Amino acid sequence: xxxxxxxxxxxxxxxxxxxxxxxxxxxxxxxxxxxxxxxxxxxxxxxxxxxxxxxxxxxxxxxxxxxxxxxxxxxxxxxxxxxxxxxxxxxxxxxxxxxxxxxxxxxxxxxxxxxxxxxxxxxxxxxxxxxxxxxxxxxxxxxxxxxxxxxxxxxxxxxxxxxxxxxxxxxxxxxxxxxxxxxxxxxxxxxxxxxxxxxxxxxxxxxxxxxxxxxxxxxxxxxxxxxxxxxxxxxxxxxxxxxxxxxxxxxxxxxxxxxxxxxxxxxxxxxxxxxxxxxxxxxxxxxxxxxxxxxxxxxxxxxxxxxxxxxxxxxxxxxxxxxxxxxxxxxxxxxxxxxxxxxxxxxxxxxxxxxxxxxxxxxxxxxx
Amino acid sequence: xxxxxxxxxxxxxxxxxxxxxxxxxxxxxxxxxxxxxxxxxxxxxxxxxxxxxxxxxxxxxxxxxxxxxxxxxxxxxxxxxxxxxxxxxxxxxxxxxxxxxxxxxxxxxxxxxxxxxxxxxxxxxxxxxxxxxxxxxxxxxxxxxxxxxxxxxxxxxxxxxxxxxxxxxxxxxxxxxxxxxxxxxxxxxxxxxxxxxxxxxxxxxxxxxxxxxxxxxxxxxxxxxxxxxxxxxxxxxxxxxxxxxxxxxxxxxxxxxxxxxxxxxxxxxxxxxxxxxxxxxxxxxxxxxxxxxxxxxxxxxxxxxxxxxxxxxxxxxxxxxxxxxxxxxxxxxxxxxxxxxxxxxxxxxxxxxxxxxxxxxxxxxxxxxxxxxxxxxxxxxxxxxxxxxxxxxxxxxxxxxxxxxxxxxxxxxxxxxxxxxxxxxxxxxxxxxxxxxxxxxxxxxxxxxxxxxxxxxxxxxxxxxxxxxxxxxxxxxxxxxxxxxxxxxxxxxxxxxxxxxxxxxxxxxxxxxxxxxxx
Numbered sequence: 067x068x069x070x071x072x073x074x075x076x077x078x079x080x081x082x083x084x085x086x087x088x089x090x091x092x093x094x095x096x097x098x099x100x101x102x103x104x105x106x107x108x109x110x111x112x113x114x115x116x117x118x119x120x121x122x123x124x125x126x127x128x129x130x131x132x133x134x135x136x137x138x139x140x141x142x143x144x145x146x147x148x149x150x151x152x153x154x155x156x157x158x159x160x161x162x163x164x165x166x167x168x169x170x171x172x173x174x175x176x177x178x179x180x181x182x183x184x185x186x187x188x189x190x191x192x193x194x195x196x197x198x199x200x201x202x203x204x205x206x207x208x209x210x211x212x213x214x215x216x217x218x219x220x221x222x223x224x225x226x227x228x229x230x231x232x233x234x235x236x237x238x239x240x241x242x243x244x245x246x247x248x249x250x251x252x253x254x255x256x257x258x259x260x261x262x263x264x265x266x267x268x269x270x271x272x273x274x275x276x277x278x279x280x281x282x283x284x285x286x287x288x289x290x291x292x293x294x295x296x297x298x299x300x301x302x303x304x305x306x307x308x309x310x311x312x313x314x315x316x317x318x319x320x321x322x323x324x325x326x327x328x329x330x331x332x333x334x335x336x337x338x339x340x341x342x343x344x345x346x347x348x349x350x351x352x353x354x355x356x357x358x359x360x361x362x363x364x365x366x367x368x369x370x371x372x373x374x375x376x377x378x379x380x381x382x383x384x385x386x387x388x389x390x391x392x393x394x395x396x397x398x399x400x401x402x403x404x405x406x407x408x409x410x411x412x413x414x415x416x417x418x419x420x421x422x423x424x425x426x427x428x429x430x431x432x433x434x
Numbered sequence: 435x436x437x438x439x440x441x442x443x444x445x446x447x448x449x450x451x452x453x454x455x456x457x458x459x460x461x462x463x464x465x466x467x468x469x470x471x472x473x474x475x476x477x478x479x480x481x482x483x484x485x486x487x488x489x490x491x492x493x494x495x496x497x498x499x500x501x502x503x504x505x506x507x508x509x510x511x512x513x514x515x516x517x518x519x520x521x522x523x524x525x526x527x528x529x530x531x532x533x534x535x536x537x538x539x540x541x542x543x544x545x546x547x548x549x550x551x552x553x554x555x556x557x558x559x560x561x562x563x564x565x566x567x568x569x570x571x572x573x574x575x576x577x578x579x580x581x582x583x584x585x586x587x588x589x590x591x592x593x594x595x596x597x598x599x600x601x602x603x604x605x606x607x608x609x610x611x612x613x614x615x616x617x618x619x620x621x622x623x624x625x626x627x628x629x630x631x632x633x634x635x636x637x638x639x640x641x642x643x644x645x646x647x648x649x650x651x652x653x654x655x656x657x658x659x660x661x662x663x664x665x666x667x668x669x670x671x672x673x674x675x676x677x678x679x680x681x682x683x684x685x686x687x688x689x690x691x692x693x694x695x696x697x698x699x700x701x702x703x704x705x706x707x708x709x710x711x712x713x714x715x716x717x718x719x720x721x722x723x724x725x726x727x728x729x730x731x732x733x734x735x736x737x738x739x740x741x742x743x744x745x746x747x748x749x750x751x752x753x754x755x756x757x758x759x760x761x762x763x764x765x766x767x768x769x770x771x772x773x774x775x776x777x778x779x780x781x782x783x784x785x786x787x788x789x790x791x792x793x794x795x796x797x798x799x800x801x802x803x804x805x806x807x808x809x810x811x812x813x814x815x816x817x818x819x820x821x822x823x824x825x826x827x828x829x830x831x832x833x834x835x836x837x838x839x840x841x842x843x844x845x846x847x848x849x850x851x852x853x854x855x856x857x858x859x860x861x862x863x864x865x866x867x868x869x870x871x872x873x874x875x876x877x878x879x880x881x882x883x884x885x886x887x888x889x890x891x892x893x894x895x896x897x898x899x900x901x902x903x904x905x906x907x908x909x910x911x912x913x914x915x916x917x918x919x920x921x922x923x924x925x926x927x928x929x930x931x932x933x934x935x936x937x938x939x940x941x942x943x944x945x946x947x948x949x950x951x952x953x
Contacts, residue, residue, distance in 0.1 A: 072453065076834070284808055285808060286797065286803050286807070289797075293783055296785055297778075297783040297784070300781070300794060303739070304762070304794040304795055305798075
């Protein structure tokens with residue numbers, strides 16, 4: 067008797083949707099065990115990280131605020147990943163978008179008017195898109211692997227931010243703290259639910275996610291993205307340019323990461339400080355995959371990951387869990403998701419007799 | 435063949451199932467010593483599964499394999515080789531960067547010193563007239579020569595049964611003749627040969643007995659020498675075969691596709707460059723392009739349909755317009771439709787629905803797009819039309835392309851392009867891996883489209899197909915195209931020489947030289 071993986075005739079739709087749920091559950095179980103082993107209250111940790119933010123109603127607004135950038139970046143990455151174009155540098159695009167918007171903010175410190183906020187937002191989108199354009203250009207012109215270039219550009223972006231925040235853009239009235247001046251009233255996203263921190267950016271994020279879902283499922287653009295990702299040669303046959311798709315994917319995901327960045331500046335952060343990068347750009351990779359690269363799924367996945375952000379902070383104060391523990395939970399989620407995804411195309415089966423050994427020198431041929 | 439001896443190989447009541455398919459259903463047949471025995475059947479009839487079990491790659495679910503009358507379990511290919519079963523696969527497993535000798539050494543179960551091995555290889559080659567320099571690097575060899583390595587590799591083990599899986603699909607007619615000589619000599623020496631093919635004239639020419647498989651079952655065991663190709667084909671597909679209805683003496687219209695001095699560098703490391711290709715196709719004409727695989731057929735298709743764009747606008751002229759600088763979408767809008775040879779991943783996307791696959795090439799010509807949004811209803815209706823017109827076996831427009839059998843998917847792809855009413859249709863290997871029934875449907879559809887006034891280019895390795903379809907024929911070899919020959923003036927001998935790379939010379943004297951070179 068032994069377990070054998072057997073290819074399914076068709077990918078299982080049930081498993082496609084069950085595997086993210088399963089991944090979250092397995093993460094909780096394994097997380098509880100690990101933290102118990104290293105001497106913490108494992109069950110308590112899982113409760114704090116996954117359940118407490120949901121059970122505590124005043125934390126919901128925190129979850130929404132954290133989910134917004136994750137969803138926004140995640141939707142952009144989902145589009146690129148669908149086309150098998152791997153943008154790992156959303157964190158950098160997020161930072162540069164924030165910097166571009168904040169730059170406009172510095173120039174308009176003494177101005178007033180309703181035009182200022184839209185201008186900052188536009189600058190944020192363009193900033194992120196430009197940072198995304200660099201790996202796209204390197205890929206399409208020199209065939210440089212976009213995974214590496216986009217990742218490395220993240221560190222360039224963070225150093226650029228450190229330089230600006232500690233140098234030229236430092237708030238002159240900020241007691242020498244490395245941070246930009248606070249945004250003005252005209253530069254701040256309005257709160258849409260009174261009594262909470264939930265700002266206009268959260269609503270815009272949801273609208274964008276739904277629009278992107280429509281585009282991905284109903285438009286030629288979405289078709290192009292899907293066909294380039296599934297079968298690049300067929301895409302070429304159908305008249306879709308791979309280069310153009312690389313550009314579209316990077317400009318879109320970069321622009322959305324930039325938008326998330328400027329939303330943070332004009333929303334919860336109100337400024338850029340050294341602690342501005344929150345790893346949203348990296349966590350959004352998990353969000354995109356957990357959401358099955360489907361913009362609507364990304365909304366749900368964004369909320370789940372936002373819960374771990376909020377819960378991680380709660381666990382830190384309640385159980386003195388180290389801050390890195392939420393990273394462990396998030397990483398386990400992606401790991402278990404990728405592992406359980408094999409069940410979409412394969413199924414487990416018990417076999418009685420051991421299958422015959424196949425000699426290594428004669429590769430197996432496909433059946434007629 | 436001595437009737438008193440037990441059969442060399444006997445297969446009794448073998449069954450094998452895969453999830454959703456019964457690949458072999460109580461298959462029984464026997465191969466006598468020294469017999470050349472054909473396994474005949476359409477794609478998916480279960481031939482490959484059956485020989486994989488004989489060669490020990492798979493195990494049967496039920497039934498028995500007997501070797502010289504004794505029941506045996508062939509646990510793995512090494513066990514098969516120990517019994518004396520050799521196999522030459524359709525696709526070779528060779529390392530391009532190594533020499534012939536090194537490749538053979540790598541495939542041996544026993545470690546033999548190089549010098550000894552080389553002597554043995556030379557012996558085998560001499561016995562069977564297989565010339566090949568053991569020190570040549572494989573990447574410099576032709577496909578026929580590579581196959582010879584595999585044959586030598588199998589012969590080194592003194593096999594008593596040699597399994598050949600579709601061995602001639604990559605050979606020129608001359609190379610096929612040489613291969614048959616080797617096989618006949620082997621049989622005369624007592625080696626049994628199990629010859630898998632769906633090429634009926636080859637089986638008639640070579641084999642003593644043929645076992646016909648259909649849907650995983652043995653439907654008949656026959657003597658191919660007394661059967662006609664037609665009767666064998668009908669047994670193979672289980673139905674009557676329709677002839678291509680092609681009106682004689684059609685008049686052709688104006689030139690729809692003109693290719694003038696088309697050159698293109700090879701794509702990637704192994705791509706074949708196109709060199710100065712010129713031909714023209716008139717309305718109503720079917721222009722056949724023959725050639726051994728890997729001589730630039732794919733590059734030609736890509737250059738014609740705009741997937742690869744050249745520098746010279748005038749190199750491709752479509753209905754009077756120079757389109758050489760236009761991309762695939764623009765050319766398609768002008769009425770150029772194409773069917774590439776690879777179905778999965780090139781002509782169609784396996785995990786997309788048939789309706790989405792209609793969108794892939796039909797969206798602009800058939801109004802499936804309004805201001806950037808897809809009209810899924812139009813795509814579904816069109817897909818339904820393709821399915822019914824070309825009797826594609828599919829559960830509907832929502833079925834994924836990957837769920838269709840090869841033949842059905844090919845019918846769908848052909849139908850998708852033909853129902854777009856192209857001015858020019860370029861198809862590559864239209865019936866490659868397709869069963870005889872579907873092939874007949876596809877051939878008739880191509881002829882009907884030509885009769886309706888489209889210009890058609892058929893690129894194929896199957897000479898029978900080209901001879902049946904074409905009005906004009908040319909041969910592609912190492913990226914060059916021969917002069918077009920009207921179908922009435924074509925000789926198989928000349929085609930074979932052109933496929934082997936002899937251009938524009940008188941066919942008689944080089945024939946001998948060519949044979950001497952290749953053998």
